[in-house]
Amino acid sequence: MKIAIFGLVVLMASNGRSPTGKAVLAETVPTPDPAASFDQAATIAKLREQIKGHEQEPASQVFKNIHTMTKTPAGRLLAIMEIGYSRSLGVNCTHCHTPEKWEAEDKPQKQIARDMSAMLTTINKDLLKNVKNLRSETPGINCTTCHRGQIVPAMDLPSLPKTE
Numbered sequence: 001m002k003i004a005i006f007g008l009v010v011l012m013a014s015n016g017r018s019p020t021g022k023a024v025l026a027e028t029v030p031t032p033d034p035a036a037s038f039d040q041a042a043t044i045a046k047l048r049e050q051i052k053g054h055e056q057e058p059a060s061q062v063f064k065n066i067h068t069m070t071k072t073p074a075g076r077l078l079a080i081m082e083i084g085y086s087r088s089l090g091v092n093c094t095h096c097h098t099p100e101k102w103e104a105e106d107k108p109q110k111q112i113a114r115d116m117s118a119m120l121t122t123i124n125k126d127l128l129k130n131v132k133n134l135r136s137e138t139p140g141i142n143c144t145t146c147h148r149g150q151i152v153p154a155m156d157l158p159s160l161p162k163t164e
Contacts, residue, residue, distance in 0.1 A: 047078055051063075055076075056073045057073065058070060058071050058073065058074070059072050059076075065103035065105070068118070069117075081093070084142065084143055085113060085143060087144075088143035088144040088149065089150065090150050090151065095107075095151070096109040116143070120141060128141070
């Protein structure tokens with residue numbers, strides 16, 4: 001322990017240089033981010049091609065491991081995933097899915113999305129109808145209502161302008 005502290009003191013006193021006079025730098029190796037190299041547009045185009053002719057069939061008959069939106073047409077499900085989930089949360093498919101293993105249950109975000117979808121359905125079908133004096137006869141919320149393009153729902157308000 002004393003040797004390690006002495007070495008640190010010597011290194012600090014030498015201005016970040018080793019005894020040979022060469023600069024000592026901490027080297028970091030960037031970890032590749034699979035989401036950064038993921039081409040969502042190309043992937044969705046590929047999936048659309050794979051389901052060609054089956055776009056109007058229920059998603060549960062076209063895709064594997066569908067728990068929600070089972071009766072939604074398969075072609076529409078892709079649009080919902082792209083716009084309703086990806087854009088609303090500011091993520092791409094890899095946030096919940098493993099590319100080419102779309103049915104896999106290896107990411108907890110997939111189940112979280114299912115649970116959030118169930119919550120949204122409860123709010124829209126059961127709770128909003130009990131709120132009096134709403135301006136809409138058919139009020140509704142969606143992922144964007146809270147998430148606003150962020151993974152974590154917006155929980156703060158912008159600052160009010162200063163008044164004098």
